[in-house]
Amino acid sequence: MLDLYFWTTNNGYRARTILEEAGLPYVLHPVALPKKEQMSPAFRALHIGHKIPVLVDSDGPDGKPINIPESPAILRYVAEKTNSPLIPEDPRTRVEMESWFSYGVSTFCMVVAQYGHFHFRSADDVPGAKTYFEGYARDMYGVINQRLEGRDYFTGEYSLADVAITPHVAALPILARGAALRFLLTRLYDWLHHPEGAMVSRKDPLEYYQKLRFHRSAIDASAYGLAL
Numbered sequence: 001m002l003d004l005y006f007w008t009t010n011n012g013y014r015a016r017t018i019l020e021e022a023g024l025p026y027v028l029h030p031v032a033l034p035k036k037e038q039m040s041p042a043f044r045a046l047h048i049g050h051k052i053p054v055l056v057d058s059d060g061p062d063g064k065p066i067n068i069p070e071s072p073a074i075l076r077y078v079a080e081k082t083n084s085p086l087i088p089e090d091p092r093t094r095v096e097m098e099s100w101f102s103y104g105v106s107t108f109c110m111v112v113a114q115y116g117h118f119h120f121r122s123a124d125d126v127p128g129a130k131t132y133f134e135g136y137a138r139d140m141y142g143v144i145n146q147r148l149e150g151r152d153y154f155t156g157e158y159s160l161a162d163v164a165i166t167p168h169v170a171a172l173p174i175l176a177r178g179a180a181l182r183f184l185l186t187r188l189y190d191w192l193h194h195p196e197g198a199m200v201s202r203k204d205p206l207e208y209y210q211k212l213r214f215h216r217s218a219i220d221a222s223a224y225g226l227a228l
């Protein structure tokens with residue numbers, strides 16, 4: 001039995017994506033961040049740093065339950081548990097995959113988070129921080145655009161790197177250009193197999209993205225009795 005402690009954030013979707021890709025059944029447990037549920041003693045027993053996502057596997061490596069905090073660890077754990085082709089076999093491709101995976105789960109996602117904070121969520125207007133993180137984010141989206149030029153995926157075939165990076169590329173679609181935008185839309189089209197995505201329009205890519213995002217959040221939130 002797999003239990004995913006989740007909320008509708010980029011890191012939450014990253015963990016959920018690997019479970020969907022692996023085709024493993026799992027139970028979704030909402031941890032409502034707006035209600036500070038992550039601070040409860042029960043949740044902090046799973047992640048002392050009070051962060052979603054956390055995966056609990058009742059059948060760990062030694063047959064005993066194990067809990068796995070942190071989305072990069074969850075991606076790796078599920079991929080290794082299922083001998084997933086998302087970890088390339090070719091040693092050179094694997095090293096490349098590791099590099100892009102690291103880029104996605106460290107600097108890139110933190111910059112996206114800080115951009116989001118200072119542009120959309122901060123109670124204070126801090127122009128210096130806005131300018132700083134906008135420059136940083138634009139540079140990183142430029143790097144991603146360049147990397148994806150002439151490629152469908154970050155390395156070789158669809159890999160753990162793509163699973164790791166996609167939710168954060170999707171977080172600021174306004175900054176995605178050229179190849180990065182094509183990559184983003186292709187991943188979003190891939191998600192259409194999911195019943196909650198199947199109802200949205202494909203006509204206008206940006207409108208499609210916004211609806212999908214809203215729809216996914218609304219579905220999750222209403223399942224938890226919350227309006228986001």
Ligand SMILES: N[C@@H](CCC(=O)N[C@@H](CS)C(=O)NCC(=O)O)C(=O)O
Nearest residue numbers: 009011038050051052053070071072
């Ligand atoms: N490095 C962690 C970051 C997780 C993280 O930042 N989670 C946020 C939501 S995306 C959270 O739970 N914040 C609540 C808090 O810090 O109290 C991962 O990738 O899983």
